[in-house]
Every structure is written in structure tokens, then in C-alpha cells.
Amino acid sequence: GQQLNQSPQSMFIQEGEDVSMNCTSSSIFNTWLWYKQDPGEGPVLLIALYKAGELTSNGRLTAQFGITRKDSFLNISASIPSDVGIYFCAGPRAGGTSYGKLTFGQGTILTVHP
Amino acid sequence: GAGVSQTPSNKVTEKGKYVELRCDPISGHTALYWYRQSLGQGPEFLIYFQGTGAADDSGLPNDRFFAVRPEGSVSTLKIQRTERGDSAVYLCASSLGGRAGETQYFGPGTRLLVL
Numbered sequence: 001g002q003q004l005n006q007s008p009q010s011m012f013i014q015e016g017e018d019v020s021m022n023c024t025s026s027s028i029f030n031t032w033l034w035y036k037q038d039p040g041e042g043p044v045l046l047i048a049l050y051k052a053g054e055l056t057s058n059g060r061l062t063a064q065f066g067i068t069r070k071d072s073f074l075n076i077s078a079s080i081p082s083d084v085g086i087y088f089c090a091g092p093r094a095g096g097t098s099y100g101k102l103t104f105g106q107g108t109i110l111t112v113h114p
Numbered sequence: 115g116a117g118v119s120q121t122p123s124n125k126v127t128e129k130g131k132y133v134e135l136r137c138d139p140i141s142g143h144t145a146l147y148w149y150r151q152s153l154g155q156g157p158e159f160l161i162y163f164q165g166t167g168a169a170d171d172s173g174l175p176n177d178r179f180f181a182v183r184p185e186g187s188v189s190t191l192k193i194q195r196t197e198r199g200d201s202a203v204y205l206c207a208s209s210l211g212g213r214a215g216e217t218q219y220f221g222p223g224t225r226l227l228v229l
Contacts, residue, residue: 004156031215042118042205042220043157050215088156100147100212101170104156 003027004089004105012111019076021108023089032065032072033102035088043088047074079112086110116140118221120206126227127196135191135224137206143219145212146189148181149173149205151223157205163189164212196228 006023013019023032031050035043047058049065049072056063062075072089086107092100119138127133139146144165149157159173163183171181178196183189193200203225207218 041222042207044220045217048215048217090156100145100162100164100209100218101159101173102147102149102157102218104149104158106154106156 006105010109022073024071028069029091033090037086120221137189139208143208145209147207151203
């Protein structure tokens with residue numbers, strides 16, 4: 001089953017507002033990934049984090065790798081309608097031998113009202 | 115360049131039937147992954163190929179599920195004696211070499227509905 005817990009499960013915001021979502025795990029991760037999935041499409045990688053404490057930005061998106069290596073945060077500033085979609089955190093568990101085996105959270109559904 | 119493609123995009127079948135789902139990875143990518151995504155959930159890992167061999171098939175739910183990649187490029191996920199619980203979106207992804215931290219590029223998925 002899923003080992004990553006995302007919150008909130010859904011968000012309804014006004015265009016222009018900032019958004020924060022997070023992801024927690026009971027297990028340590030060496031890499032944290034944030035993906036966005038649009039309806040009818042596969043997930044697309046937004047940001048990758050590789051070191052505890054790392055803060056990385058991609059345009060209006062900023063993500064942080066938690067110091068404990070058991071959590072990560074994604075922030076979106078000045079939201080726009082095309083930010084609508086489902087945001088997933090994911091990563092390969094530390095200590096695993098299969099680098100390709102990603103574990104995903106259950107997703108945060110973002111709705112942006114114009 | 116072309117991304118990961120999957121066919122068919124939608125598949126409706128009856129309980130007990132056999133289905134095959136196809137994935138064409140990005141050219142030159144040696145690693146290929148299959149995931150299953152149920153409604154309202156994130157993708158769940160099924161199997162990972164490095165070249166022609168399955169490097170990790172620990173996510174396959176039971177022996178009705180089987181996947182092949184005979185020439186190290188196209189892969190086929192095969193499901194025997196389908197059950198209603200197999201209904202989901204089956205996602206394929208590929209990456210350049212299968213190394214730690216490498217970006218996996220996903221296809222649009224095949225939506226399987228078992229009646």
C-alpha cells in the first residue's frame with residue numbers, strides 16, 4: 001500500500017493565491033520528487049530534491065526536502081488557472097535496491113477559481 | 115522528440131478475458147516501468163525492466179499479471195483472466211539508464227475497464 005501521506009487531499013483557491021502542500025512518510029527517503037498530473041495524462045516531473053534541507057525552485061514552484069528525510073513541502077506562488085491538477089509526491093525509499101521503484105502519495109487535488 | 119506512447123488509450127473487456135497493453139518508451143531509454151493507478155490514488159509500482167530483463171517485479175499483484183520486453187524497447191503488460199478489480203489506469207514510464215534519481219517520463223496511460 002501507499003507509504004506517503006499527502007495533505008491536504010484537496011484545495012480550492014482563488015487565482016493569485018499562494019498554495020502549500022506537504023508529504024510525510026514513516027520511512028526515510030533519499031530523494032523526493034513532485035509530479036503534476038493533468039486529466040487524461042501521465043504525471044510530469046516538476047521538481048526533484050536530493051539532499052536533506054535542500055530548497056529548490058522552478059518558476060513559481062518551490063519545494064523543500066525535510067531535514068528528517070521523512071517529509072517534503074511544495075509551494076506554488078501566485079496561482080493561475082493552469083495550475084489546476086493533481087500534485088503527487090514520490091520517491092524511491094532509502095535502502096532499497098531498486099532505484100526504479102517509486103512510491104507515490106495519494107495526491108493533492110488543486111482547483112483554482114479565476 | 116516523441117514521448118512515451120501507450121496503446122490502446124482505452125480498453126473495455128469482460129471479466130475473465132485476456133488483455134495486452136503496449137508501451138513504446140522514449141528512444142534510447144534502457145529502463146522501463148509499469149505502474150497502476152486506481153481512481154483517487156497515486157500510481158503504484160508493478161514492474162521495472164532494465165534492458166530486456168525484469169529488474170524488479172515485486173509490484174505485480176499475482177500470477178495473472180505478466181510483462182515482457184523481448185528486444186529491450188517496446189514492452190507488453192499481459193493480464194490473464196481479468197477481474198473487475200483490475201480496472202484502473204495502467205501507466206508506463208521510461209528513463210535513460212535506470213540509475214538512482216533519474217527522471218522517469220510517463221506516458222498517458224491505458225484506461226482498462228473490466229465489466
